[in-house]
Amino acid sequence: MKKVYIAGPEVFFPDGADIIARKGILARQYGFEANSFESGDFPAEKFAFGMAISKANEEVMRGSDFVLANMTPFRGVSADVGTAYEIGFMCALGKDAFAYTNDPRYYDVRLTQDYYAGQVGPAADGMVRGHSDGWMVEDHAMVDNLMLDGGIIARGGLVVRAPAGATLPWSDLSVFELALKAARDWYDKAS
Structure with missing residues (x-):
């Protein structure tokens, strides 16, 4: 079973744990294992805590087969900067990449x-x-900066956009599911 690193800013949302759990369930329905680190004994000091989370995320990315990233604009006109880093990190590792956005606008x-x-x-x-x-x-x-879309598309992935119209709420996982389906189809054709 392919391991997917699900990237996005949902951890910052009040209902983020629920959204993340729902994404994991959907990933399993498409035959993927949502890869993440187990909550551990992280240091209490703010900087050390941040460094521990960064290290843990990079370890999980190294152990994942591909990334599926939420590129919906976050706190501005672009994807979350941490998510952008994770897309680049995975692409630099030669991993497959897929993404989606709930904002239909380029x-x-x-x-x-x-x-x-x-x-x-x-x-x-x-x-x-x-x-x-x-x-x-x-x-x-393109959905965002050409380096993000370009890195994903150059590896055979794609960035799925919400249908034209209003931006979908963060909790709407319909476009995430379309990206999962695209990843499943891509892996099925590759095998």
């Missing part, structure tokens, strides 16, 4: 609408840039 749309409040336009160099800072609006028809 990255450039979120940048334009949410970050710049529509205040963007073409600059002298032909790039679309924010009026306030002159920064380029990255538009590659």
Whole structure:
């Protein structure tokens, strides 16, 4: 049974334990084992605690076959920075990668609408840039930064988006399940 490292910011949510448990159940229904570390005796001091969690997560990633990451924007217009690290870590290990987002909009749309409040336009160099800072609006028809989508897709995975319309709530696992199905199909074809 393939071991999946389920990445995402759900640990920060009040109902995060429930969401994580539901993801594990769904993973098993698709023939995967949700891989995670067992709660252990971690140090009480804040920095040491953080380092212990980081080390434990990296050990679990090394022991996983693939990552399935929640790239729904978290505290901004992009995926959770820890989740982005985990995607990169797994890709660097040569592991398979899949992802999903409950926000149907591409990255450039979120940048334009949410970050710049529509205040963007073409600059002298032909790039679309924010009026306030002159920064380029990255538009590659991707869910997030091209390095995240690119790393996943280059390994044969994909990033599943919610259907057009409103952003789905974090607790809605329908798009997560579509990503699980894609991973299952990919592994079945590979065998």
